[in-house]
Amino acid sequence: MDYLSLKGIPSKRIVKEICGLYRDVFNEDRQLNERMDDKPNVDVQLAYENGTLIGFKIGYEQSPTTFYSWLGGVRSTSQGKGVALQLMRNQHAKAKEAGYKIVETKTMNRWRKMLLLNIRFGFNVTAVEESQTGDGKIILQKAL
Template identity: 85%
Template sequence: MEFLSLKGIPSKRIVKDICDLHREVFNEDRQLNERMAHKPNLDVQLAYEDETLIGYKLGYEQNATTFYSWLGGVRSTSQGKGVALQLMKNQHTKAKEAGYEKVETKSMNRWRKMLLLNIRFGFDVTAVEENETGDSKIILQKVL
């Protein structure tokens, strides 16, 4: 397994691979290629196996002291191998090196594996908010 860390918008091929994997993992198309272009200080963490993208973790600057861990996913055939944990560790290391004091993320009860991983990795639940569709989003923060 190989991990790659990038700053800013990656190459078109990598963006396509991330979008394809996102669709595979979440069964949705969130127009990530367009949305990534508008995120300040975009951080991209990637995991490869045999030159195939098996995981990604995206984040960006929320403000001068807070890094926002935005989206991430791991191919189903690669889950349970510690890929998500390593991507998270890599992201937090880069955020701390960049001078951020804390990292924030949001999750939902339906993404229990990610919610539990966040809590095990030191996040605290700080609030719950309702989104536009009435679903509850759990806000978590971690001091770096």
């Protein structure tokens, strides 16, 4: 497994790889390049196996003290190997190095694996907000 850390918006080739993996993991398309353009201080963590992207974690500055862990996913054939945990560790280490004090993320009950990983990794549920689809978004925070 090879891990790569990128500061700022990645190249078009890498964004295309991430979008493909996102589509495989979540069964939906997302135009991440357009969505990343307006995010400050983007941080991208990638996991490769034999030259193939198998996992990603994207975050950005929410405030001068808070880093927002935005999107992430791991290819189904690579789940259970600790990839998501290592991507999270890498992301939090970079956020701490950059001076952030808190990491925040949001998830939903339907993404139970991610919810449980966040809780196991020290996040606390701080609130639940209504989403556009009617599902509750669970807001979690962790001190760095």
